[in-house]
Amino acid sequence: MDIKILFDKKAESKNLHIGWGLSILVDNKVLFDTGENGKYLLKNMKLIGINPDDIEGIVISHNHWDHTGGLEALLKAKRNQTPVYMCPGFSPELKELFISCGGNPVEVKKWQKIEKNIYITGEIKGIYKGTPMPEQSLIFKTDNGISVITGCAHPGILEILYSVKENFKVDKIYFVMGGFHLLEEDTRTIDFIVKEFKIMGIEKVAPTHCSGEKAESVFVKEYGKNFIELKVGKTIRI
Numbered sequence: 001m002d003i004k005i006l007f008d009k010k011a012e013s014k015n016l017h018i019g020w021g022l023s024i025l026v027d028n029k030v031l032f033d034t035g036e037n038g039k040y041l042l043k044n045m046k047l048i049g050i051n052p053d054d055i056e057g058i059v060i061s062h063n064h065w066d067h068t069g070g071l072e073a074l075l076k077a078k079r080n081q082t083p084v085y086m087c088p089g090f091s092p093e094l095k096e097l098f099i100s101c102g103g104n105p106v107e108v109k110k111w112q113k114i115e116k117n118i119y120i121t122g123e124i125k126g127i128y129k130g131t132p133m134p135e136q137s138l139i140f141k142t143d144n145g146i147s148v149i150t151g152c153a154h155p156g157i158l159e160i161l162y163s164v165k166e167n168f169k170v171d172k173i174y175f176v177m178g179g180f181h182l183l184e185e186d187t188r189t190i191d192f193i194v195k196e197f198k199i200m201g202i203e204k205v206a207p208t209h210c211s212g213e214k215a216e217s218v219f220v221k222e223y224g225k226n227f228i229e230l231k232v233g234k235t236i237r238i
Contacts, residue, residue, distance in 0.1 A: 004048065005232050007232060008208055012233035013047075019040060021034075022035060023070060026140055029054065034070030039073060042073055052074060055074075083106045084106065087108065087123040089134035119138070119168075133154040142174075142238050144203075147174050147175035153178070176205055179209035182214070204223070206230050207219050
């Protein structure tokens with residue numbers, strides 16, 4: 001399965017736009033998040049060779065600008081109505097945006113299959129600066145096992161992974177990528193999380209976005225060649 005990075009903080013080429021946020025295309029048909037800027041997202045897609053009309057579904061991890069910022073421009077660029085998978089706890093304004101731009105909002109309360117070998121965790125409760133921040137993650141299956149993509153992991157990266165293991169009845173997870181929200185965590189907490197990743201048998205990792213340089217450096221040290229650096233324009237085959 002091909003995983004293509006459409007928006008992130010680093011790029012393979014100077015021609016590609018970077019910024020704060022995340023957007024990842026799974027199996028050339030399911031888009032996870034839309035980054036901070038629709039203009040940048042669409043330009044990156046054009047340079048990478050992605051036709052907006054080929055996207056069959058859009059998964060929004062949570063209701064933050066750096067994950068929803070490109071959604072309006074993307075939906076308006078598409079000629080076909082597209083399901084936008086959302087948490088029930090998203091704001092009414094965001095739901096209205098989905099509809100006004102030609103999206104078909106689909107509330108996901110619990111884990112759900114959306115395409116062959118592609119699933120969503122459904123809403124997991126999280127907190128951001130004392131405010132409820134429900135979030136969902138994307139899961140896909142390959143011959144290597146279960147892989148997980150997180151947006152910002154506001155519920156906690158370990159809590160998300162425990163939920164995935166419980167719902168999918170798996171002994172281990174193969175690959176975890178995305179925002180781990182460890183930017184402001186201390187070394188002790190990061191060391192504990194990395195240790196738990198190892199205990200869970202996670203073979204490959206790709207922390208980015210809000211994971212923070214400190215956390216990324218610890219994961220690099222512990223995972224070596226199994227640490228995957230994400231950059232806009234990069235394709236990962238799993």
